[in-house]
Amino acid sequence: MTLLKIHFDASLPSPSTGAGCALSxxxxxxxxxxxxxxxxxxxxxxxVRDSTSPRGPVIAFATQQWRRFTQAVKDGSLSAATRTS
Structure with a gap:
């Protein structure tokens, strides 16, 4: 099984300062x-944000990181250790 590693990158923009326009x-x-x-x-x-708290924290991913994550979810290659029930 492949373990997907996502690294926090403090240089990624916040949605209010880095997107350049209102987000949809x-x-x-x-x-x-x-x-x-x-x-x-x-x-x-x-x-990405919690839909029940739209003014709460937001996580930013580089587009390539997001693609790798969603592909790992789709193909089931996430390690059981990374999942929660």
């Missing part, structure tokens, strides 16, 4: 009534 947030199609995540994209970054 979309909610995950797998979200339940209790909430889930929302995602917004800029030209070079993907931003």
């Amino acid at each position: 947030w979309r909610k995950s199609t797998r979200s339940g009534k209790s909430g889930c995540v929302e995602v917004a994209r800029s030209s070079q970054h993907v931003f």
